[in-house]
Amino acid sequence: MDKKMMEHKLSLVSLDQSSLTSNLLSIGDDNEVTLETRDFSPAHLLFKIESFSLLSENGIDKIESSEFESNDNYKWKLIIYPNGRNTVDGANHVSAYLAVENVSNLEAGWEFNAVVSIFLFNHKLDKYAFKKGQRRFHPINPEWGFSKFIVKETLTNPSNGYLVDDACVFGAEVFVVKNKGIRECLSFLKVTDSFKRELTISKSSKLDNERYSEEFNAWDHKWKVCVYPKGIGAQKGSHVSIFLHIVGLSSRKKVKADYSIGMKYLNKVHRERNNHWFSASDSSWGWPSFIPIAHVKPSGGFLGPDPCIIEVEISIQAILRSIP
Template identity: 30%
Template sequence: MTNHYKNTISVVYLLFCLFITSASARSSLIRQFTDDLNTNLQQENGAGPIQNLDETHYLNNNQEIASRDYKVSASNTVKGLRDRRPATYSLKMESFNTLLKSTYAERYESRPFSAGGYNWTLVVYPNGNKVDSGSGYLSLYVAIDNSTLVAAHQEVYADLRFYIFNKNERKYFTIQDTDVWRFNVFKTMWGFSHVLPVDTFKDPTNGYLYDGDHCEFGVDVIVPSLFEKSELFTVTEKFDNPRFTWTIRGFSTLLKDTYYSDVFSIGGRSWNIQVSPNGRGTGEGKALSMYLNLNVNEKLRPYEKIYVRAKLRVLNQSQLSNIERQLDNWYNGPEHGRGYSWGYHEFISFSDLRDTSKGFVVNDVLMVQVEMEAISLTKYFPN
C-alpha cells in the first residue's frame, strides 16, 4: 500500500515537470514569434533601429519646439545675401549627398560651441524636420545645452542668424527673425523648418552644393546682455510763463559790441537774450544781431543736448507787426562748443530801427522778447 502511494506521487510529479517545461517552451516560442513579427513590420514600414528611451526623449523634447514659423507672420523673417562670414560657428560638409540619401540619418549635429556664456549645437536636417512640417525643405536650428542653465526657470534670449554659402554669388544666404528667441529647459531648440527647398539646395546650378558634394552652413548666436545704463528724453511744450521781455533803454547810447539781458528761467533752465547793436557776422554795420543763449552757469554733460523751439521778437511799440524769427535748435553746454547760443546775425536792419514811423524804437527804447514753445529734458540712469 505504501509502495503504491509512493508510485502515484512520482507519476504526478513527473507530469507536473512536463507541464512546466512545455509552458516555458510555448512562452519562448510566442515571444520569439512576436519579436520576429515586430521586426518584419518595422522593415516593411521602412522603420530604422529602435532608439533607447533617453535618446528618444531628447529628440522629441527638441523637435516639439523646433521653430515658431507657425505663429509668426512671414514679415518677421528676413532673408538676404551678405559678404561677411558667420561670426559664431561654421560647419563645412564634403559628403552632403550621403546624408540626403540616408534613411535613418535624419539630421546632423555639430560639436558644442560657446557663445554668450552658454554651449550650443548647430543642427541640420538635410531633408527637412518632418516633425516641424519641414518636409521637402532644408531645416536649420540651434540647440542650447541646458546643463549650462544655472536654474530650471532661467531663460536665455538670443538673436539667431543662419548662413548657407552660395559659391555662385561668393556670398552667404542668410535667414533670421526680427525678434529674439527664448531658450529654457523646456524649449532648448529654435530655428527654421523652411530655409530652402531641398530641390533648390541640391541643384548644383544654384551654387549651394558645389565641387561635387560640398556645402557650408553657419550661425551667429548673439546673447544680448541687459542694459545697465539708460536715459529718458521728454519735451515740455507748456510753461506757466513762456515769455521773457527785455526793455533796453538809451538804445542809441549803447557803445559795446554785445549786451546780455538779466538771467531768466523757463523750462527748468537759465537763459539770456544777447543783442549786438552794431551787428555781428553778416549783419555787422547793417543790422541788429540777436540770440538766445543758454546761461553760462548751466552745466551739461559733454554728450547732453537740449532741444529748443522758440520765437525771438523785436516788439513793435506802435501796435504794428512785430519782427519775429523762429528758433528750432539743439543746445549744448557753454563749455562744450558754440552750440549754447542760437539766433540771427541780421535780425532787423538799422534802417528799420532808425525809422521812427516803424515803431520799433520809441523814446530811445527798444523792446525784445523770447517766447519758449518747447524745451527738452533728458534724465540719465544711473545719474
C-alpha cells in the first residue's frame, strides 16, 4: 500500500469515528454519555440480527434476545426497538435496553446496582462501539437503556460499517455491583414526654463494688442504673459514681438520649442531667464524681441501713439504625 492510499484509509477511519460519536445520543439523565470503542467483544451476549431491513417491512417494532446471565447469577435480556421505543424519545433512532429477567424469583424488595453496557459492532473499524451507564435496578424499574442508542439512518447506511449484508451485531455486558457499604437511617423523635422511674438499690451500706438496679423498659429499650458507692477510677474513695446503662442494644443501632439521674438523701435529691449517644460499644454513660461521699454518709441513707433511692428520667431524641 503506497503512502497516499494509507493516508486516505487513515482519514476514513478518523472520519467514521467522529461521525459515530456525533450520531449516538442517549436518554434522560444520560444525555452526556459519550461513545466509546474497544477491540474485545462483550462478555455476556452477542446478538446478531440478520435481514434487518425486513423488520420494518414486516411491522416488527421490538425484538428480544434470549436470556443471559451476568455475575451473581442475575438473568437479563437485551431488547432492541428498530424504529425507536416511542415517537417522543426514540424518533428516527434505534433504541436499546437491558431488562432484569425472572423478577418473580427474586426476593421481595430486591434491589441492586449494576454497570451496564450495550454494544454495536462496526465492521469497518473492526471495533465494538458501546455506551455504558450505572443504574439502580428494583421492582419498579427493572429495565434501563438508551432510547436514542443510534440514529437509524447511521446504522442502516452500509458505508458506516454497522450493517453488512443486511446484518448487524449487538452485544451486552452487565456487572452487578456488590453492595458492601453501610446503609443507615437516622430518625429524630419529637419529644412530648419523658419516662420517669424510681429505683431502689437495697442494702447499700454493705456495698463495696458496683451495684446494678433492676432492668426497666423505657421507649422500647431496656436500661439499668449502675452505682459505685465508693467511686470509680480517680474518684474512688471521694465520690459516689453513677452511670446509666442501655441493655442488649444491637451493634448496628445507636440511641441518643437526654436523661437525668437523681439520688435521694436527707430529704433532698441531688440530680444531674446528661445527653449521650448510646451504642453497643458505648453502652454506659454518667458521672464518676456524681456527689461527694461526705455529703451523703452522715444521712444514714445511701451509706446507711436504708435502701438507696434513685430517680431516673429519660427522653429519646434520635435513633440511628441499619436498614436492609
